[in-house]
Every structure is written in structure tokens, then in C-alpha cells.
Amino acid sequence: MINHLAVGVRNHQTSQKFYEETLRSLDYVIHRFGDDYTNFSDGISADPFGDFAIYQGEVYPMHIAFEAKNNKQVDEFYESALNNGGFDNGAPGYRSNYHENYYDCFIIDPDGYRIEAVCHNGQAH
Template sequence: MINHIGGFAVKDLERSIQFYVAVLTPLGYKLHHRSENSANFSDSLSTDPFGDFAIYEGAPFPFHLAFQAKDNQAVDAFNEVAMSFGAKGYGRPGYHKHFHENYYAAFIYDPDGYEIEAVFHNKQAH
């Protein structure tokens, strides 16, 4: 869960909206607000009237964003949907013990090359 991110630039707003609607659905996010030049997304816990994060058309820049998942299956679904959109990932979803023992995550690159992660801190693992 995040409170909000002011926004980041994408090359093709329509393509990115379709991508984020699809890959964030397994994590409980939805399109919150849409304008001509931007889109805002939120989850069911959001209390911010503008949503949790926004994208807008512009020149991309280096960026990493991690979304909290409710379980390992949501991480897996995020990864599967991203791959169906042609996203590139680095490795299959799994435990990344170099972060901590119960860190279950998938890392993908969105259509603009941003590193997007879904992570679940599985306290019941192993």
C-alpha cells in the first residue's frame, strides 16, 4: 500500500492506462480518475481523493515502484498479466532472500521501461 505518488511520465498514455489497469487488478487497484493528460489509480484502502499514484504523458525517467500484494498468488497473477502484455521481467516470481527471508516478489518493466514490483512479505513462509 502506498499513500500517493505525485506521478510519473509515460510515452503513450492510452497504452500505459491499459497496462496498469490490467496488471494492477490482481493487487486490488483500479483506475480512479482520468483526464485528457493523466490517469490516477487507487486501491480500496485509498483515502486520497486523487488516488494513490498518477501517470501523465511525457518523457520517462529512471524510477522503481513496488506495490504491496495480499499474498503470493496476487504476485504471481501480477507477473502473469504483465507478461501477457509483453512486459519483460527479470526472473520468475519467488522468494528474494537477499532482501529478507520472506520477501516474495515479481519484478517487471512496464512499457516505458520503469521497474515495477509486486511484493508480499510472507510471514508464514517456510
């Protein structure tokens, strides 16, 4: 159900070292990284970017991505969220900057949390 979780950190370098060492005990390793982000994976996640990420930025709010089986579910998630008090933060669509089949939408829930529904397999409606 949860595809990936991303949290903002105050100091990326300090947090990267902390999570790299701490998550090693759970077989997580650094999967991708840049100057201001690090993605971790245990090798099982369907998300090619891993399933836990840290990024230099706001400590609150966190980002939670829910896994969808197909693009239709992403579209339905988006419409339902908007109809029930959520706010648009990115309409459904392909995000080729992540990978070719990355289809998602972004919502801000009524409390300000950033949530996403994502499908990785390119299955359209």
C-alpha cells in the first residue's frame, strides 16, 4: 500500500550518515543520491527510486506515496481527494523526470500533509 515515504531533514549530510548506518541493520542501502537528497531501498520495493527518502528542506510536512495498481486508480485518487477536502499539488500525469512509466498525482490533505498516488507499471486505464 505505501509505495514510498519522504521526509525533510534539517541537515542532509548528517541525516544521510544517520540513516545509512541505522537502516543498514534492516538491509537498506543508499539507492540514489544527490547534493540534497538520498533514497534508500531494501531491494524489494516496486519503486525504482527506493522506498524511503530524505531531502534537505522543511522538516514538516512529510510526503507519503500510496501505490496504485494502474493509472485509473491514480485518477480516481486525485478526484476523490479534491472532492473530500484535499488540495491540488500536481494533477495526474506522467513524470518522465523520475522514469518513463511514472504516473502520479500530488495532493495536500486537509492538515497540510503531502500525499501522492503513483503507478510505476505504465498500465493505463
